[in-house]
Amino acid sequence: MQNFQIDNLDKMILNALLDDARIPYAELGKRFKVSPATIHVRIEKMRSAGIIVGTRLAIEPKRLGYDVSCYVGITLNNAGDYPEVVKRLEAFDEVVEAYYTTGKFSIFIKVICHSIDELQWVLIGKIQSIEKIRDTETFMSLQNPIQRTIKI
Known part of the structure; x- marks a missing residue:
């Protein structure tokens, strides 16, 4: 298994998604001053690399x-x-x-x-x-x- 290199934008996206996995791409784009399409491409790249795995619901x-x-x-x-x-x-x-x-x-x-x-x-x-x-x-x-x- 190969480690995947991520940059600061990827890190910011991951941390934002960890806080709220339902945050819209448009909101992330505004927050990080990039287009929603860029957010989408970055997230899909991290899914393909196995960094983002699934979407889970947390239950108390x-x-x-x-x-x-x-x-x-x-x-x-x-x-x-x-x-x-x-x-x-x-x-x-x-x-x-x-x-x-x-x-x-x-x-x-x-x-x-x-x-x-x-x-x-x-x-x-x-x-x-x-x-x-x-x-x-x-x-x-x-x-x-x-x-x-x-x-x-």
């Missing part, structure tokens, strides 16, 4: 009653079990992030549930029932004071 889970957020460190029986375990974890709606890691755990996942009772069911009835998982350790999240992507 607590507003929908998801009051429990935790991280689960997973130790596998064998390193070769990774692909199958990830495939199984991906099927659980409560698992919202997964990372292949070094150190104590093979996989580190983020789980969001409505309640502690639901979390217990997810841990015992779903995650720990995967036979290729040797051990788990759960870390409860009390707050998420920093939540952002990188700024360019």
Whole structure:
């Protein structure tokens, strides 16, 4: 994979889109003193280069009653079990992030549930029932004071 070189205008566009992905090209053009067509070309160039990937909607889970957020460190029986375990974890709606890691755990996942009772069911009835998982350790999240992507 090749790194793509961006200039100051690209950086300004990316940072503006990170703040508000729905901002019109015309508004960006006025802000940065270029035409909306230039903004369009720059954004499409960054999409083609894989810098801009998709468009996502952000949801506040607590507003929908998801009051429990935790991280689960997973130790596998064998390193070769990774692909199958990830495939199984991906099927659980409560698992919202997964990372292949070094150190104590093979996989580190983020789980969001409505309640502690639901979390217990997810841990015992779903995650720990995967036979290729040797051990788990759960870390409860009390707050998420920093939540952002990188700024360019």
